[in-house]
Amino acid sequence: xxxxxxxxxxxxxxxxxxxxxxxxxxxxxxxxxxxxxxxxxxxxxxxxxxxxxxxxxxxxxxxxxxxxxxxxxxxxxxxxxxxxxxxxxxxxxxxxxxxxxxxxxxxxxxxxxxxxxxxxxxxxxxxxxxxxxxxxxxxxxxxxxxxxxxxxxxxxxxxxxxxxxxxxxxxxxxxxxxxxxxxxxxxxxxxxxxxxxxxxxxxxxxxxxxxxxxxxxxxxxxxxxxxxxxxxxxxxxxxxxxxxxxxxxxxxxxxxxxxxxxxxxxxxxxxxxxxxxxx
Ligand code: C2E
Ligand code: CA
Ligand code: CA
Numbered sequence: 390x391x392x393x394x395x396x397x398x399x400x401x402x403x404x405x406x407x408x409x410x411x412x413x414x415x416x417x418x419x420x421x422x423x424x425x426x427x428x429x430x431x432x433x434x435x436x437x438x439x440x441x442x443x444x445x446x447x448x449x450x451x452x453x454x455x456x457x458x459x460x461x462x463x464x465x466x467x468x469x470x471x472x473x474x475x476x477x478x479x480x481x482x483x484x485x486x487x488x489x490x491x492x493x494x495x496x497x498x499x500x501x502x503x504x505x506x507x508x509x510x511x512x513x514x515x516x517x518x519x520x521x522x523x524x525x526x527x528x529x530x531x532x533x534x535x536x537x538x539x540x541x542x543x544x545x546x547x548x549x550x551x552x553x554x555x556x557x558x559x560x561x562x563x564x565x566x567x568x569x570x571x572x573x574x575x576x577x578x579x580x581x582x583x584x585x586x587x588x589x590x591x592x593x594x595x596x597x598x599x600x601x602x603x604x605x606x607x608x609x610x611x612x613x614x615x616x617x618x619x620x621x622x623x624x625x626x627x628x629x630x631x632x633x634x635x636x637x638x639x640x641x642x643x644x645x646x647x648x649x650x651x652x653x654x655x656x657x658x659x660x661x662x663x664x665x666x667x668x
Pocket of ligand 1: 451628
């Protein structure tokens with residue numbers, strides 16, 4: 390079928406891998422058809438780098454199914470949702486789940502900001518931006534309490550198209566962030582065609598940050614660039630006090646990482662980070 394003069398190797402391992410892929414896609418589709426069975430949301434705190442007080446959280450998607458007892462990470466299932474065009478429905482589901490919590494948490498803390506991930510594929514649907522506005526309205530969340538993270542922003546090649554969409558969302562009051570900046574083919578063009586409010590520095594920059602002067606210079610320059618362009622900077626993946634010390638000294642505005650907490654379910658997050666802290 391692939392034409393003459395070709396040779397295809399098939400090993401038991403390869404067959405097993407493609408079988409797993411197929412099973413994963415079929416199961417995901419069935420779960421979505423059954424009202425998002427197995428889907429859930431986790432919330433990870435984001436703190437102010439200087440005061441270490443709670444700033445907000447990022448909502449992260451989870452999915453589990455008994456057919457995959459070893460678990461399926463977002464790095465495994467999100468690409469399938471993107472490829473199959475189901476990411477819009479899944480994000481929409483997550484938005485309803487998360488905005489309901491955001492309404493409750495901003496009532497306790499009016500400055501609380503909830504970050505949610507938007508794959509560029511969900512914005513291929515030109516009506517999705519209206520769905521975001523509608524979700525905020527129906528859950529009575531102020532758009533200024535929502536930050537939309539454009540994931541894999543480094544891979545964006547048609548940034549100009551997204552520019553108009555994000556202009557609209559910002560005009561409605563939502564914040565916009567470039568996620569995972571520094572990975573993939575991060576392009577400075579992004580800054581020229583999309584007006585944003587925040588940039589998230591990818592965890593990969595922190596691996597050697599405590600001793601690699603070049604990595605410090607890169608992160609410091611990114612922070613500098615952002616501040617000159619009126620973007621705040623959130624550094625993700627901070628796991629130790631030592632790394633915290635460095636990124637704080639480099640001028641980061643917000644910190645997210647296991648040092649403060651792992652992603653938690655809504656009840657645990659609320660109890661620990663909104664009710665448990667000193668007023
Ligand atoms: P991301 O948007 O960069 O999210 C941050 C990831 O880093 C999360 O992984 C979080 O659990 C992890 N993380 C945070 N702090 C630390 C730390 O100190 N150390 C380490 N080792 N990891 C840390 P998670 O939840 O597995 O999500 C992975 C990716 O999947 C996300 O990366 C995002 O690109 C994607 N994703 C998750 N939820 C959604 C969603 O609702 N929509 C879309 N489009 N993508 C999502
Ligand atoms: Ca993110
Ligand atoms: Ca990120």
